[in-house]
Amino acid sequence: MEVDVLIVGAGPAGLSAACRLAQIAQEEQREIRICVLEKGAEVGAHILSGAVFEPTALNELFADWKERGAPLNTPVERDHLYYLSSAQRALPVPGLLAPRQMHNQGNYIISLGVLCRWLAEQAEALGVDIFPGFAAAELLFDDDDGRVVGVLTGDMGRSADGSKGDGFAPGMELRATYTLFAEGCRGHLGMELMQRFALNKNRDPQHYALGIKELWQVSPEQHHPGTVMHFTGWPLSENNALGGGFLYHLEDRQISLGLVTDLNYDNPYLNPFEEFQRMKQHPLLRDVLVDGQRIAYGARAITKGGPQSLPRMHFPGGLLIGCDAGTLNYAKIKGSHTAMKSGMLAAESVAQALAEQRLGEDLNDFAQRLRDSWLWSELHVQRNFGPAQHRFGNLWGSAYAWLDLNLARGLLPWTWHDRQADHEGMRCARPALVINYPKPDGKISFDRLSSVYLSNTNHREGQACHLLLADPELPIRDNLPQYAEPAQRYCPAAVYEVIDGKEGGAARFQINAQNCVHCKTCDIKDPAANIRWVPPEGGGGPSYPNM
Numbered sequence: 001m002e003v004d005v006l007i008v009g010a011g012p013a014g015l016s017a018a019c020r021l022a023q024i025a026q027e028e029q030r031e032i033r034i035c036v037l038e039k040g041a042e043v044g045a046h047i048l049s050g051a052v053f054e055p056t057a058l059n060e061l062f063a064d065w066k067e068r069g070a071p072l073n074t075p076v077e078r079d080h081l082y083y084l085s086s087a088q089r090a091l092p093v094p095g096l097l098a099p100r101q102m103h104n105q106g107n108y109i110i111s112l113g114v115l116c117r118w119l120a121e122q123a124e125a126l127g128v129d130i131f132p133g134f135a136a137a138e139l140l141f142d143d144d145d146g147r148v149v150g151v152l153t154g155d156m157g158r159s160a161d162g163s164k165g166d167g168f169a170p171g172m173e174l175r176a177t178y179t180l181f182a183e184g185c186r187g188h189l190g191m192e193l194m195q196r197f198a199l200n201k202n203r204d205p206q207h208y209a210l211g212i213k214e215l216w217q218v219s220p221e222q223h224h225p226g227t228v229m230h231f232t233g234w235p236l237s238e239n240n241a242l243g244g245g246f247l248y249h250l251e252d253r254q255i256s257l258g259l260v261t262d263l264n265y266d267n268p269y270l271n272p273f274e275e276f277q278r279m280k281q282h283p284l285l286r287d288v289l290v291d292g293q294r295i296a297y298g299a300r301a302i303t304k305g306g307p308q309s310l311p312r313m314h315f316p317g318g319l320l321i322g323c324d325a326g327t328l329n330y331a332k333i334k335g336s337h338t339a340m341k342s343g344m345l346a347a348e349s350v351a352q353a354l355a356e357q358r359l360g361e362d363l364n365d366f367a368q369r370l371r372d373s374w375l376w377s378e379l380h381v382q383r384n385f386g387p388a389q390h391r392f393g394n395l396w397g398s399a400y401a402w403l404d405l406n407l408a409r410g411l412l413p414w415t416w417h418d419r420q421a422d423h424e425g426m427r428c429a430r431p432a433l434v435i436n437y438p439k440p441d442g443k444i445s446f447d448r449l450s451s452v453y454l455s456n457t458n459h460r461e462g463q464a465c466h467l468l469l470a471d472p473e474l475p476i477r478d479n480l481p482q483y484a485e486p487a488q489r490y491c492p493a494a495v496y497e498v499i500d501g502k503e504g505g506a507a508r509f510q511i512n513a514q515n516c517v518h519c520k521t522c523d524i525k526d527p528a529a530n531i532r533w534v535p536p537e538g539g540g541g542p543s544y545p546n547m
Contacts, residue, residue, distance in 0.1 A: 006176035010038035013322025014182030017343030022126035044113035057340035077226030135535035148317030213258035218292035277445035331382035381410030475509035
């Protein structure tokens with residue numbers, strides 16, 4: 001199948017690119033064939049975010065979004081920030097002392113998955129073809145000049161040994177003049193493109209966090225639509241880890257809450273899932289949840305390195321956009337509006353190239369277009385926020401951010417760097433503090449398997465494992481004695497287990513790939529960089545209804 005523009009990923013970046021490109025085609029009365037591939041069973045199935053949404057980019061994309069029925073139903077009415085100093089105490093941070101980019105006036109509490117479904121409707125109404133349930137498995141390159149010319153979708157119906165099973169269907173080549181990669185955080189094709197075209201040369205290593213989220217329905221007495229609460233400090237501070245929590249009140253007595261754990265932590269015994277369960281026991285959260293019901297669960301890694309880690313986003317035949325590159329504003333804890341803007345800028349670059357009959361070129365004009373936009377200005381202003389957190393911790397790092405963002409307006413003449421990749425900071429297990437987590441109570445705190453059940457994750461039985469080990473013996477030979485095999489703990493879906501040998505038998509490393517929620521944490525945090533995530537059959541993975 002041949003198209004003019006192929007977009008890999010139906011998230012906010014990919015769908016915004018598709019919509020903007022189709023708008024330009026209509027405005028200029030020309031035909032541009034646009035195709036969007038989505039590995040989830042439907043648009044939004046793999047989308048997970050907080051989410052407090054800033055409508056800046058949406059205002060530009062669809063000025064009449066209210067009339068079109070965009071699902072922005074809950075404006076932010078109250079904005080609170082707390083420092084959790086212990087398991088019982090919470091210190092409110094006055095608004096004047098919070099970094100100005102964390103203020104949420106004019107924003108909305110939304111489900112990003114629902115917004116993406118709405119964006120898909122707008123794209124299809126503009127003539128865009130969207131194909132959910134198809135995973136882009138491999139890159140296609142031109143034999144002569146090496147430019148990207150599309151992707152190959154994964155085969156369907158292969159057995160675990162690679163043979164053709166019942167219902168086998170081969171992958172399809174989708175060829176395009178230009179291909180936009182909007183896979184989200186740690187896209188496997190994006191990582192291959194960075195290596196092939198040296199896109200991250202002279203950049204800082206990318207940095208990540210793991211976001212774990214639950215959706216609850218709470219009692220009417222505890223529900224206050226439009227309320228935004230952010231937390232930092234306990235419980236992560238007890239183990240010298242960075243990050244923070246959130247609790248947002250949506251409509252219909254629903255709240256979303258979660259914990260974002262910076263993946264630069266050094267203790268191999270730390271378990272982000274268990275830290276989240278502990279956080280919910282704090283009175284500030286427990287009082288909200290006590291008579292409620294948990295209705296959904298999910299997890300996703302977050303790209304948060306800032307402009308110092310942003311790769312070159314253009315290469316012959318295509319562009320990286322959104323979190324595939326790393327456009328999140330970490331000081332705001334928001335990336336949807338920046339991802340959308342990157343997609344819109346990409347659409348404008350591609351449309352101009354097609355109009356000028358520049359086919360399959362390196363769209364290096366995109367770099368200047370990006371630098372001339374509010375997106376680049378926004379990222380540049382907050383460039384030192386993440387490195388300050390890594391240098392000074394959440395408390396003093398936030399104090400620096402207040403001086404930098406509120407007083408200096410991000411204009412201080414220096415840029416800090418963090419050149420240690422997240423997986424390189426993990427200490428050996430022997431000197432590390434063993435953390436004994438409490439058992440779940442089944443009311444506020446839960447185990448991982450019951451949580452994964454609420455993610456609706458599913459993969460066809462009998463297919464090849466999509467979690468690849470460069471060295472299959474390493475987890476037991478090296479990681480187990482040196483790091484107590486941390487994959488058992490950093491995975492929020494209980495995918496990885498060490499099975500103790502019985503009666504003197506050898507221990508073995510077990511991968512429960514059926515549980516995988518596609519968060520990509522293992523691809524990021526494994527201390528030996530031994531695990532590689534690749535897409536399973538299209539349609540597999542979680543199925544989030546409104547996360």
